[in-house]
Amino acid sequence: MVKRSNEPFWWALFGAGGVVAALCLPALLFMTGVAFPLEWLAAPDYESLYGLFENPLVRLAILAIVSLSAFHWAHRFRFTLYDGLHIKHLNAPVALFCYGSAIAFTGFAALSLYTF
Amino acid sequence: MSNSGLQPTIDLEVYRYRPEQQAEPTYDTFTVPLRDEWVILDALNYIKDELDGSLSYRWSCRMGVCGSCGMMANGEPVLTCAAFLKSYAPGSIRVEPLANFPVARDLIISMDDFMEKMNRIQPWIITDEEKPLEEGEYLQTPDQVDEYKQFSMCINCLLCYSACPIYGMEPSFIGPAAIALAQRYNLDSRDHGQETRMDILSTDDGIWQCTFVGECSEVCPENVDPAGAIQRYKVTSTNDWWKSKLLPWTSKQ
Structure with a gap:
């Protein structure tokens, strides 16, 4: 029997990351980076944001957004390195670096949100 | 002159x-x-x-x-x-x-490499058992024909292989036209060869070499859209992978 690829695991994370990043990040960046500083929209005060983050579902959603975005980056950067630099022979270390970074980042984000 | x-x-x-x-x-x-x-x-x-x-x-x-x-x-x-x-x-x-x-x-x-790959994906209708002639023809609705018709327009001109930077770097990649042709049969309601072809397509040399550059679809003179066929198959292959890991008793192997 031919060995089927395990690429679908990473590709699924990549695809999910692409979707959440495209849907959420422009809106988040626009609000926190442009609309609030320029006072187009009233910025939420510290207490109400803090209250929002006390809801575990909000923290879970934030974790999903940042973690999946990181896996999206990892997958894309891995192939950018392979195809851009023609370093197919470094397959294992490149994958370890890219996905390892995303996993470490996810762990850091999870810990930060948990101990928040 | x-x-x-x-x-x-x-x-x-x-x-x-x-x-x-x-x-x-x-x-x-x-x-x-x-x-x-x-x-x-x-x-x-x-x-x-x-x-x-x-x-x-x-x-x-x-x-x-x-x-x-x-x-x-x-x-x-x-x-x-x-x-x-x-x-x-x-x-x-x-x-x-x-x-x-x-x-x-x-x-x-020399087209030898492509001819071998085209044959490898078994581009013909695979049935579990042949229906006897007296039972008549295999009927399809217009919607069922539309499912695969686009992928059946390929004329094997190989422009997509020439345009594909992945095939240029990795000659083992099965390539755009062969995958689109596999989808032409996978999506045919008369065909039951999806499982057989998955062993060829869901491999590192199959669809997973593709990084969706999309040049194959740009140069295709028949608008077959091999890049679309590959993306679509990535979803099929990913669903199958998760199913085989999470619900192992549902898959055949």
Whole structure:
């Protein structure tokens, strides 16, 4: 029997990351980076944001957004390195670096949100 | 190369490789009449008839159906029967054999690799058991035909393999046209070969080499959209992978 690829695991994370990043990040960046500083929209005060983050579902959603975005980056950067630099022979270390970074980042984000 | 002063001309720089005469390829420049209705293939035929009968290239239908006259024109893979000279004028046209394939002679490439890959995906209707003739034909609704019709339009011209940077780097990649052809049968309601083809397609040399550059669909003269076929199959393959890990008792192996 031919060995089927395990690429679908990473590709699924990549695809999910692409979707959440495209849907959420422009809106988040626009609000926190442009609309609030320029006072187009009233910025939420510290207490109400803090209250929002006390809801575990909000923290879970934030974790999903940042973690999946990181896996999206990892997958894309891995192939950018392979195809851009023609370093197919470094397959294992490149994958370890890219996905390892995303996993470490996810762990850091999870810990930060948990101990928040 | 006699041209009256009135007739405009265009230069073709043609890749030449005659393995019995030369170790390295060279380029010959031919000046041909620049006519509004002439395509690159007409110019090559003019060269062969009037200027140099030794020039070798493939062609047959000269109307975008047979898929045999694909070549590189100024670095782009095109069907030369559909590439008008006037769209390159002024300036010369560099005509080369399709990129990413070994050259057999002049503008003729060796198709062996593609023929082997096309066969590997089993491009025919696979049924569990053949229906006896007296039970009549296999019926399909127009919607069922639409599912695969687009992927059945491929003429095997190989422009997509020439345009694919992944195939250029990884010749083991099964490639755009073979995957689109596999989808042509996978999506056919009469076919039951999806599981068999998945062993070929869901591998590192199958769809998972593809990084969705999309050039294959850009150059396809029949709008088959191989890149779309591959993306669609990535979803199928991913669903199957998760199912086999999370619900192992539902998969056959």
